[in-house]
Amino acid sequence: MKESKSALLVGVGGQGAILTAKVLVNGLMKAGYDVKMSEVHGMSQRGGSVSTQVHWGEKVWSPVIGKGAADIVVAFEKMEAVRYADFLKPDGVAVINDYEMASSSIAAGLCEYPEGCLEAMQKNYRCFVMNAEKIAEELGNAKCMNIVLFGGMVKALHMDHIDWEAVIAETVPPKFKELNLRAYKAGYDAV
Amino acid sequence: MDKVLYSGNEAIARGAYEAGVKICSAYPGTPSTEIFENLPQYKDSLYCEWAPNEKVAVEVAYGASIAGARSLCAMKHVGLNVAADPMFTAAYNGVNGGMVIVTADDPSMHSSQNEQDNRHYARAAKLPMVEPSDSQECKDFMKEAYKISEMFDAPVLFRTTTRISHSKSLVDLGEREEPEIKPYTRNPQKYMCTPAIAYRNHPKVEKHMAELEEYGNTCCLNKMEIKGHKVGVITASIAYLYAKDVFPEDTSFLKLGLTNPLPMKLIKEFASQVEKLYVIEELDDFMEQQIKAAGIACIGKELTGKLYEYNPQLLKERLFGVKPQAPDLGVAAVSRPPALCPGCPHRGFFYTMSKHKNFIVTGDIGCYTLGGSAPLNAVDSVVCMGGGFTVGMGIAKTLEVTGQTGKKVFGVVGDSTFFHSGMTGAAEIIYNKGNVIPVVLDNSITGMTGHQDNPGSGKTLQGEIAEKLRIEKILSSMGYEYIQIVDPQDLKAMDEAVVNAAKSQVPAAIVVRRPCLLIKGIKHDIGKCVVDSDKCIGCKSCLRVGCPAILVENKKARIDQNQCVGCTVCAQVCPKGAISRKE
Secondary structure, eight states, X not given: OOSXXXXXXXXXXXXXXXXXXXHHHHHHHHTTOEEEXXXXXXXXXXXXXXXXXXXXXXXXXXXXXOTTOEEEEEESSHHHHHHHGGGEEEEEEEEEEOOOOOOHHHXXXXXXXXXXXXXXXXXXXXXXXXXXXXXXXXXXXXXGHHHHHHHHHHHHTTOTTSOHHHHHHHHXXXXXXXXHHHHHHHHHXXX | OOOEEEXXXXXXXXXXXXXXXXXXXXXXXXXXXXHHHTSGGGTTTOEEEEOSSHHHHHHHHHHHHHTTOOEEXXXXXXXXXXXXXXXXXXXXXXXXXOEEEEEEEOTTOSSOSOOOOTHHHHHHHTOOEEOOSSHHHHHHHHHHHHHHHHHTTSOXXXXXXXXXXXXXXXXXXXXXXXXXXXXXXXXXXXXOOOHHHHHHHHHHHHHHHHHHHHHHTTSTTSEEEOSOSSXXXXXXXXXXXXXXXXXXXXXXXXXXXXXXXXXXHHHHHHHHHOSEEEEEOSSSOHHHHHHHHTTOOOBOHHXXXXXXXXXXXXXXXXXXXXXXXXXXXXXXXXXXOOOOOTTOTHHHHHHHHHTOTTEEEEEOSSGGGGGGSTTTOOOSEEOSTTHHHHHHHHHHHHHHHTTOOSOEEEEEEEHXXXXXXXXXXXHHHHHTTXXXXXXXXXXXXXXXXXXXXXTTTSBOTTSOBOOOOOHHHHHHHHTOOEEEEEOTTOHHHHHHHHHHHHHOSSOEEEEEEOOOTTOTTSOOOOOEEEEOTTTOOOOOGGGGGOOTTEEEETTEEEEOTTTOOOOOHHHHHOTTOOEEEEO
């Protein structure tokens, strides 16, 4: 792989984007890639918009990317997909959770949740949309939503050459291993 | 050993461990906090602590250096403002054991009140400065920094930025070295900064800096990568990684790791080898200005700009005019600002203050800064750690001296901030008869930086049980005669407390006490609140508490059961009694 690849995982504080990035990074490291990852802590933990970036290849320099440089955006919340859409390469792909979370300004009635987020994304980018929350709930625990999305991401990026099930088993807490393996499969099959 | 994936902060902690550091003291601050959170794993080999503030941390580390140990302290960029006093004089006195001060700058202000570039401190204080680019360098350069500190008799400023501290990359680990502890010997001629001694020390500092510049021309931290003679880039820190992504393969680089003093001989040599020279650095033109002053032509800030952090695509655009193309989606995301968590104890206090239009609230740095966000809008100013009390003092004195009546000033700080620099403000208010009510929002933890212990929390960084300083006893001993301790979740009691304090004829203070809900290991009273939609009249009173768990759907309030923790603040403000707690 000559060219490096970049993924941007975006969502709302507390949705599990960081654990998902950890699974991704562990798999890429096992496969022998040079990997860099960047996340922003601090204020964003208080219900704000969060983003985690992963950059990998034979040799990568910058841990972060700018606009127009992501091969994939995985949005844990659909408005966040819109917020970060301009980070995608023109031929980049978006995996979007069809899930809505009001921001504090929306909840306070100061503004409204924008209509047509999914449609706008689908019109302009190659998109894989799933209701990861519903899938996760059907599996018995809404919290595995992040790994459901991860399954979709693996398929969207054609990253099947890595044994992700083994990586997930090693990365998540043992008592959630089975649940997350099922979540991964369900997400993979959902797109 | 296999490579491990470390953040810059983890790697700095590891580097300090491998360098044989013995004494470590810091105050938490994003993006530096995880350095010290990663030290207790090495507690068999070193001592680490949270100090009450950054000035104390530098003083403790400096004392350890005088006593012969290698020492470490770390802080965010604004923390160095607090610690500047001992740092400037330590630069004159010099060290015994090597000493490193980590400053973590925050370009783009992800979690900060300003965007100051702390490289200027190195020049102003005449200190060696080391700047790593990635996690491997964070670890390796720490070890070099201790060598430099001991060789050149000065504390070393070790500067990172958010993207270095919080990015993860692969690191090779090494073994710990155990440098010999130099036995303590009394040496007041070196360590007592009287005018006569400082007079003698200043020329010594200038001499060391000249020698260090010479050292920088050949040391391993500064390296030339000659790939061609057309274009050359002088760069340091995270900007090096961005520049490597952006400039073509045949670009030559002078990558600097020791950036104060700048190795001018090496820079001149590099400049003479390339036709076109760029200087790429985030924030100020720290290197560029010095390079231009040395008579070397270069391209820099006129293209790259001094604002905010860079990334490769942004640099490409500014340097070469390559603009990324993105389609117009026709829909825009609305902002998603951080908010006080559901069940946050600060909510009850700020909701109460928002009801009193004659109150001036001077706030401070912490989660409770969010009390100033909509819809609470209950903070008039936020300046710096500890400023909540004393900025309020200045406002109150102005009202008093200019005869403006009808307003009452409440100065607000958190528990950790009270110990950090609020106590001096509390003394100021008593001593100078200020018409300010000091309010301490005591949630029993240092919250915003991710839950670090402090002198009021009863535990140390190394996990030992510690003396729990009582805020009300400190205030009482200062002369506050009317101290109310109130649970902010009881809105009636909270309102009575502020009204009573405002009317008090004797010096009054309030301790607003309830532990942060995110503290692990203590039992919280968790439940769920629900809305009876038959009773709800859609008046939106509950929205005014600014809780992320409350939404309005079909003109009625709804409480998100996944987020609600049952604090009942919304239930207490509902005029129709439509919200109740499920048991």
